[in-house]
Structure formats: C-alpha cells, structure tokens
Amino acid sequence: xxxxxxxxxxxxxxxxxxxxxxxxxVPDKQKGRGLQMQFSAVKQKAFELNIPVYQPESLKDEDFIxxxxxxxxxxxxxxxFRILPRELYSLASIGSFNIHGSLLxxxxxxxxxxxxxxxxxxxxxxxxxxxxxxxDTGSIxxxxxxxxxxxxxxxxxxxxxxxxxxxxxxxxxxxxxxxxYEPIMQDDSLxxxxxxxxxxxxxxxxxxTAEMVRNFVHAISPFPGAWCxxxxxxxxxxxxxxxxxxxxxxxxxxxxxxxMTIVCGSGVIFPKEVQLQAKRAMSIADFLLGYRGETxxxxx
Numbered sequence: 001x002x003x004x005x006x007x008x009x010x011x012x013x014x015x016x017x018x019x020x021x022x023x024x025x026v027p028d029k030q031k032g033r034g035l036q037m038q039f040s041a042v043k044q045k046a047f048e049l050n051i052p053v054y055q056p057e058s059l060k061d062e063d064f065i066x067x068x069x070x071x072x073x074x075x076x077x078x079x080x081f082r083i084l085p086r087e088l089y090s091l092a093s094i095g096s097f098n099i100h101g102s103l104l105x106x107x108x109x110x111x112x113x114x115x116x117x118x119x120x121x122x123x124x125x126x127x128x129x130x131x132x133x134x135x136d137t138g139s140i141x142x143x144x145x146x147x148x149x150x151x152x153x154x155x156x157x158x159x160x161x162x163x164x165x166x167x168x169x170x171x172x173x174x175x176x177x178x179x180x181y182e183p184i185m186q187d188d189s190l191x192x193x194x195x196x197x198x199x200x201x202x203x204x205x206x207x208x209t210a211e212m213v214r215n216f217v218h219a220i221s222p223f224p225g226a227w228c229x230x231x232x233x234x235x236x237x238x239x240x241x242x243x244x245x246x247x248x249x250x251x252x253x254x255x256x257x258x259x260m261t262i263v264c265g266s267g268v269i270f271p272k273e274v275q276l277q278a279k280r281a282m283s284i285a286d287f288l289l290g291y292r293g294e295t296x297x298x299x300x
Contacts, residue, residue: 001025005041006158007079009166010099014077015049017170021071026082027055060085075176077169078131089131094176096131099165101158102194103127103143105186108136109194113161114154116194118219120211123147124157126165128172130183139183141175144168153221153239199224206250206299210242210267217269225275228299235299238281239273255295258285262299 076096102112246268
C-alpha cells in the first residue's frame with residue numbers, strides 16, 4: 001500500500017523477492033490544463049509489473065475490505081500511504097507493517113525528513129514497525145540509521161532513503177515470515193511531531209540565525225520551497241550556504257560578481273539555487289545574469 005515515488009523501489013524489490021498479490025493506492029486525479037487523469041507512481045509501477053491494483057475512495061469501504069479479505073493476505077506493507085483502519089490492517093494473518101522516514105519515536109507525522117533537516121539533525125533514518133490504531137506508534141521491528149551530509153536538502157535525503165527503504169522492507173518481511181523478531185515498544189515520552197508543511201508556512205524569517213535560515217531553506221527544498229518577496233514576486237531559495245558572522249539589517253541583500261548575500265539575524269546566507277515565481281529553478285549565477293533589478297535592497 002503506497003502512493004508516491006518513495007514507495008516504488010520497495011514495491012519492485014518485494015515483488016522480485018516474494019511476489020505481491022495486490023497493490024492498494026489512491027484514486028486517479030485530474031491534473032493540468034487538460035484535466036488529464038494522472039496515476040500515482042505506485043499504480044504506474046504496479047501496471048508495469050502486472051500486479052492487480054485497488055483504488056478505494058475510502059479504506060473503510062465494506063466491498064473493498066471484503067475484496068482484500070478474499071486475498072487472504074499474510075502480510076501488508078505500507079509505505080507513504082494513508083492511515084489504515086484496524087478492520088483492514090488486521091486482515092493480515094502474520095502482520096502489517098509500515099516504513100517511516102525517521103528513527104521513531106522521533107518525528108511522528110507526515111514530514112519527518114523535512115523536520116529533521118529544519119532542526120539541524122545530523123542523523124535520521126528509517127523505522128519499520130507493526131501497525132497500531134494510533135499513527136506511527138506501533139512496536140518497532142528494524143532501524144536503519146543514516147548520517148545526513150552537511151548541506152543536504154530534503155530532496156537529497158528523500159532520494160537516499162527511498163532506496164534504503166527497499167532493503168528495509170525486504171529484511172522486515174523476511175523477519176516476519178521467519179518469526180525471528182522481538183518488537184520493541186516505543187517510548188511515547190521521547191516522541192516529537194512532524195506535521196505536514198504547507199506553502200503559507202514557508203516564508204523565510206531572516207531575523208533568525210544564518211544557520212537556521214539555511215536549514216529552513218534546505219528542509220523544504222524542492223517542495224514546497226522557502227520563499228521571500230522580490231519585486232512583488234515570490235522568490236524561492238532552494239539551496240544556500242551560510243557564514244555565522246556578518247552584520248546589517250535582517251533581509252538586506254547585496255548582489256555583486258554574480259553572487260547574492262542576504263543578512264540574517266546573525267550571519268549571512270548565500271543563495272546557490274533559486275526559483276522566481278512562474279519560472280524554472282536555476283543556479284544563482286544564471287538567475288542573476290537575467291536580473292535587471294536593484295543590486296542592493298531588502299527582502300520582504
């Protein structure tokens with residue numbers, strides 16, 4: 001059970017190693033000016049692998065639950081999907097497990113990678129755990145630790161963990177089949193939230209330290225993207241460097257020698273990749289080649 005690209009390598013590896021009776025994903029959506037129907041990445045891969053696909057509007061739909069029960073599932077694997085009701089995940093005779101993009105109980109929620117980078121964590125990883133009714137709280141089966149290289153964006157870490165998740169999925173499923181595991185209960189007192197991040201929460205606060213601003217930028221790159229206003233248009237900063245020293249008014253920028261500096265509460269950031277509203281993402285050098293505005297000013 002999954003939806004985005006993050007779940008695709010796991011789908012491929014599990015099919016190759018064990019075989020999959022069915023895939024469950026979200027309903028198709030209309031997208032673009034032509035309102036063409038768009039499949040989820042998981043559905044597209046399932047079609048390529050000739051695996052039957054279910055796309056219920058509601059996971060509590062009685063007919064859907066009956067259809068899954070007729071499959072007599074041994075194990076359900078959930079990666080980047082929706083919250084399953086107990087009457088569904090309890091159909092698996094051996095167990096149902098989820099793979100989450102953090103070292104639980106840290107960063108329970110929809111955006112664990114983003115919050116790890118935003119907080120400047122040096123380490124994150126993956127956790128496989130048995131499903132319980134409350135989200136991301138089930139007993140832990142496996143950890144896979146990953147040390148975050150300095151300067152990584154959420155997109156960078158996502159792409160690494162996406163492929164590591166496939167290995168975790170295979171190892172976890174094998175453990176369950178062999179019965180060779182001892183689940184570890186999560187310590188709820190150590191839990192931290194990782195709620196979804198929306199575009200209106202992504203405006204950059206340059207009064208914070210340069211390191212915090214850089215972490216914020218990288219935490220939501222490439223999507224939804226940290227932004228500020230430049231010439232009445234949103235400018236997303238997708239990648240940046242920083243130095244902890246520097247003075248001036250927070251938000252003050254200077255353009256010189258194909259580089260941009262922006263003053264923060266303490267320190268300075270140097271955008272490396274940006275995207276102006278309605279334009280493609282590009283390096284700061286390419287952006288400044290076409291820039292005809294003021295070379296000094298302040299972001300709002």
